Amino acid sequence: MSDDPEPTVNISGGREGGGAAAEFDPATADTRAERVVDRLGERYWQKTYGGQDAFTCLVRTILSQNTSDKASQPAHDALLERYEGSASQRDADSSSGARRKRREGLDDANGEAVSGQLGAEDVDLAESLAGAEQSILAETISGAGLYNQKSETLIDTAAWVVETFGSAAEFDAFVKDEDPETVRETLLEVRGVGPKTADCVLLFAGGRGGVFPVDTHVHRIYRRIGIAPPDADHEGVRAVLERDVPAAKCGFGHTATIQFGREYCTARKPACLEDPDACPMADICDQVGVYPATGEVVDPADAPE
Template sequence: MKRTSRKIQATMLKKIARLLPVEVWKPRSPFETLIHTILSQNTNDRNSDAAMKKLRKRFRITPSVLAQARVRELIPYIRSAGLYTSKAPRIIAVSKIIQEQYRGRLWPILELPYEQAKERLMELPGVGPKTADILLAFVAKNPVIPVDTHIERVTKRLGIAPQNGNYETVRTSLEALISPRNRIPIHLSMIEFGRAVCKAPRPRCLICPLNKTCPSSNV
């Protein structure tokens, strides 16, 4: 793969944001955002949104309510999100911890400094670095870029992060190129770009607006 300068890399990211603008979504409560994000793991938005909608119709989405639920009660409502035999017990377990240890509130964690808050969130069942960063970015308004599979793929194909880079390497490589106020808009645009153009396993390089500068372009 040919190397590109940081200036070219930053220009490519700005071009993605300009061509594929996405409205920044407004989260519901911190706890609802957490549950929705757990449901979204290893599936697409359509499936996780459907599961969250069904779950919301049946249960109040609060730690006190979901902590009392049983796995077999949750499964019919979250089945569309996939991996429901794993996600249901995680939802119950994380609800119990938040209810018992944090009095049903996530803000005592979210208000901590970024690194400390992320470490504390990742102690919760079902919370990895991406889920933690989604909460810290969209709810707590930290200038951080959550890295999903689309963002990881695009970042590595653009030569911004090494092919063997882990989650934190990809995140920090991106953040070094993007001003804090632009990180969430570019995060959302990169996801759309990964879905529509820089697909896995076959990127649509012929129609890609970056095919003249992307080091992975096959044009």
């Protein structure tokens, strides 16, 4: 079992996030993919999705790229504290010459607030990050790994949100109200935003049903089980899952599969290597690329046909 258990707090939206709860019954599943998700539904706590602020969700997902929640969550908290925190902290950053003026309500000569400046409670995170000094932002999120690259991506993405939508609030409205495919295509045009990031924003902020984000765990597990072709890329796996898993179960399927990948179906030492009965999916898994007799584990795409 993994030492990285499921969080006690649902940072993905929570039961008040606007998503719809799903019923899980493996006996009535129409596809093997749905049966897997239904078994996960019996094992893990059921979540609902939607309700997150879209830009905050985008920031959170960018920070989580190529790192664990355990590492990225503190970086996310530190970022919000600095850039969505007190006015005095933001002004300290500005006075160092590190930040560009965030609003027309700041005097260009001395950077002091003039009438009409927004208070701390009105800070627009996208505008705040768009004006961030890259080195300070990188230091703030250093715990998340790849912090220089991610800080540049966050600044560029925030600038895009401000330029395209005007504010984080307007971006949030776009994500929640616009056609999902339009939202996805628009996000994928942004440097540093890939399919998984776009889908997470649609799921966790927009609460969109039928969205099954594919991360490294999802990509590995559904090819290993034999539900998706062994050589399917992330988009290929997504297409299979969104076809075979009911829309109301896709969001839960994503997060529960990640947890299943951490606890049982790990990349190098899946539970079935030591004990076939240790895995709750043993009877419906093809074990593509897993060879208990020799202890060998390879990517499903590298498994002999």
